[in-house]
Amino acid sequence: MTRPDVIRIAQAIFTVSDLAASREFYVDLLGMNILHEEGNALYLRGVEDREWTLKLEQSRGPQDPVRVRQLGYRVRGERSLDALIALATEQKLPWRWEEELDRPRMLRLQDPFGIPLSFYHEVGTHPWMLQEFHRHRGPGLQRVDHVNVMVPDVKATMDWYLAELDFRLSEYTVDEQGAYWAAWIQRRGGVHDLALTNGPGPRLHHWAYWMPDVNSIIRTCDIMAGARQPERIERGPGRHGISNAFFLYIRDPDGHRIELYTSDYITVDPDFEPIRWMRDDPRRQTLWGAKTPLSWFEEASVMEAFDGGLQAHEAGALTGIPVHVI
Amino acid sequence: MTRPDVIRIAQAIFTVSDLAASREFYVDLLGMNILHEEGNALYLRGVEDREWTLKLEQSRGPQDPVRVRQLGYRVRGERSLDALIALATEQKLPWRWEEELDRPRMLRLQDPFGIPLSFYHEVGTHPWMLQEFHRHRGPGLQRVDHVNVMVPDVKATMDWYLAELDFRLSEYTVDEQGAYWAAWIQRRGGVHDLALTNGPGPRLHHWAYWMPDVNSIIRTCDIMAGARQPERIERGPGRHGISNAFFLYIRDPDGHRIELYTSDYITVDPDFEPIRWMRDDPRRQTLWGAKTPLSWFEEASVMEAFDGGLQAHEAGALTGIPVHVI
Amino acid sequence: MTRPDVIRIAQAIFTVSDLAASREFYVDLLGMNILHEEGNALYLRGVEDREWTLKLEQSRGPQDPVRVRQLGYRVRGERSLDALIALATEQKLPWRWEEELDRPRMLRLQDPFGIPLSFYHEVGTHPWMLQEFHRHRGPGLQRVDHVNVMVPDVKATMDWYLAELDFRLSEYTVDEQGAYWAAWIQRRGGVHDLALTNGPGPRLHHWAYWMPDVNSIIRTCDIMAGARQPERIERGPGRHGISNAFFLYIRDPDGHRIELYTSDYITVDPDFEPIRWMRDDPRRQTLWGAKTPLSWFEEASVMEAFDGGLQAHEAGALTGIPVHVI
């Protein structure tokens, strides 16, 4: 039996309450590139992306709270999609076919923890902008890097992705009792395609883009300051102990959290030993010792349920937050 | 009558409680260069400095608290020294001649606010290390940039430096009542040689080096983290509204505060209009919105009195701190 | 008698053969900021400049070759202008009053070597864009830094600026016979406001802007490459031995040469000893050993004569070029 072969995290779809305000944030300030603009939606990408990687949809109004509609992975071939359907059938996971611009066949599937996933093989690609440097704007977001999802049971969620989708563990956080507070798992050979962090969920903690360098991340801070929107900067810049990445977390006008991320490491060696961190080790969150704002631990974007409503949050088994908070 | 012609802030002398620990901080981690090492003192410099710019002296023990012994300015010629003596005589400011390695004639003078100053013209210079890149270590501190002194009466202190030493005002902070909370004044054509900030004093708030770029400042954070001394990082990295500089504040093992500073602007134009900031404008402290730790407002290094004891602190006329504190 | 007090190099006026093409180069690619646009001229500035620093004028056609109309210095007060007129009168240098946008009284004066200078005190300034980071475009040119003029007699020209305008010498190049091939002289406390290099002249070798960092210069190369105009890159990026600056030379559509320049050093100390380089020391041109294209030694922009025609070039007394040429 073929197993699903997941290539990498590849796309997200958010709804937003004011598409013009989101456009200012993502396009005018962050310099993301519009690949398509259609009715009430923007399809965005980084300069290395050959396809759209973030779709923003105008929500229908106050009665339609903003949400993450889906998180999508590229897979290797139709047989991977078949294998995913077999898995869904066996585990009684809801699934259906959907289609999107440049994605004629997306397999929409809800994982056992309520995370709305999509998987696709066929995709319409477009010439990248990597070497169109004169068209880069703002800090020049480069490519989708990873997604971070807050879940009530990190260990169970991680185990499912390792067992069923052959993710590999890069780093993880445990407490004194050995309970898992967070896990970084990957398919692509970097530190993570998917991070799982403890908290009421499933909710999106953040969606991350790879940046060309430290300077482009510093420039992002300056741009937010220039636009008199420093409140968009939630945390950083700093250096994570986990992943070694230089990071910045910013919030879009609806509070969706975006990470700009650079300079982690590769994990392709078969004897790579997952790195274990203790929950209250201050080096874990940031090597430089800066504390983390409470919002970073508490706030996240709700997700869409399979029936189109909002996914209920389930509180986590673990409570409390690490000690090194502002 | 010739007026004193002050060129620039040029040197500081600190006492430290453990010279070996200070050496690890300044030399092994910050990569400052030892120009002389003599008995119980280190004479340090940045790679562009042609002379020592920071002298560290071993203090004599617990009964001899660490302090800033003096802050020194280079002046243009012996006539400037004469003019300073005339000023001291007229204003009844204590003064005497001192000598130091490479400084045969330093005029030690205490300003009306109790700040221990020295002025010198003759100086033994040494080939710089600016283009000896293979000998640069750590982040590569480049040259002394400025000093920041906490004083009880910013306005009176500023007025004296403007009136008697012909400093020029670059930026200043006032409250709603127009009271001065801080002032940045300069002789060298940059944003400041001397910053004055409100607080019990005179005490040294920080001593600052110019850095070649943003990356070298980020590297400083990483180095402190690598050495498992993140607690040395007190504030930043960030972008000041004032001066536009990219900054980092670190504390040496005795708590003396060092700023690493880059990318401000020039102020040579005669019609340069001093920039006015309101005390509670959050953009003033940092454009990115990060809050400032309380220690940054409260802690400072005591100074030496003219008789060699500790200078008494006088509380400030203004009380309170800006609202944007962690 | 008051002497002229020159503050700094401050402006240039070029004519160009196709203003639209120049606009693409300076505005769309280099990201210079349009302060005024009037009829057939663009007034440009860097993000720190409070006034226009480069004016581009549409030339009148093929019969009107492009040229440098003037190079302008800011001076301290009207008395400096009076002193300059006295100097011109004494030395029989042609002068007249001119006016320009934001410059009601510019003293146009031709130096004894045929360089068309202007001096001004009064100037209309505008809020800078330094902290308007969201409006910075392209590499973000920061402020005018210096000008480099090719002259037939470097020593005589240098001597005049040192003697009459109180410039100070930072660095210079001599050959084995002690003849001066180049000199870097300054008023502002940096390495140079004016460089003089040997060659038929007077002609403009280059007009230079200060850049915020190395990365912005690298980005300039990438932008030229993205726009499929690598031929605009004439030399660099590299590190000059002289000035220690990280540099890039680019050519505008008419061949006017622009330098992007960062990270030199300060020269304010009265005992600063000018740095002497031997003509054929390869470290002089670039520390990294890259050779210099012949065009860099040979090509330059002609200047306008006092009567409005083209200034004749006079060949230099010294012939030959350094050995380290591609």
Added chain:
Amino acid sequence: MTRPDVIRIAQAIFTVSDLAASREFYVDLLGMNILHEEGNALYLRGVEDREWTLKLEQSRGPQDPVRVRQLGYRVRGERSLDALIALATEQKLPWRWEEELDRPRMLRLQDPFGIPLSFYHEVGTHPWMLQEFHRHRGPGLQRVDHVNVMVPDVKATMDWYLAELDFRLSEYTVDEQGAYWAAWIQRRGGVHDLALTNGPGPRLHHWAYWMPDVNSIIRTCDIMAGARQPERIERGPGRHGISNAFFLYIRDPDGHRIELYTSDYITVDPDFEPIRWMRDDPRRQTLWGAKTPLSWFEEASVMEAFDGGLQAHEAGALTGIPVHVI
């Protein structure tokens, strides 16, 4: 039948004529880290490497010309080694077991083109230095990235690696007749583990390390300049069209060529279409238009034959070099 599963390029062994001189170059200037030092050999690594990645051996004297002894790949498990032996047996490729420090079982195998390969699964790893920032020296080489081998028949060599070792093609260069001049092939998901370029061979063109950023590459140039060894800099810094990488080529004291490399892109998508370049497209070599020195096309390190002598060079079927040469 299991196929060999090659993880990534992982190690090289060079002989050098003067180990002390090589140590100065690799350790004192480049800041590579000594993992082991044994008799007449140094085992070096970058800060992210968990194992040695470059071994330097003292050659035995003038009668023993310096060479590349082997290029090594990590494989996934012993079964990969078995599969490689089966392949060698089938294709009559010479092979034997060797051992090295931390590599108890290296399969030494000569590919059909005379390239001395080694493959290993078992390896003694060591804690990395990635977050030991205070111990990073010089530019801070991060990890082995790729190897570039000059071969007489690029197409045949490439075909073998694609067919037998399942490498994937990222980019390639052809001439007007469709002949292959170069190919970039990979296993790890980046642009290349192995580049093949046309020329007499097999010879090593260069051995490459990943760098953390552009600034660390610029710092390398400055360090070579500071040490008065600019002749070590052969080419760059610049931006390759191929791979989009920011690069620098330097030569060690024996002429072995090292590339410092950063900021390429990922190639994990199954529909990634190899990028085709025409041989004389100047954007291929460098986007910025700088020409390439002839030495870069002509000089390379000889390789060791299976019997321990020098591998003979075979001239290539294609002659000539691209037009864009200095």
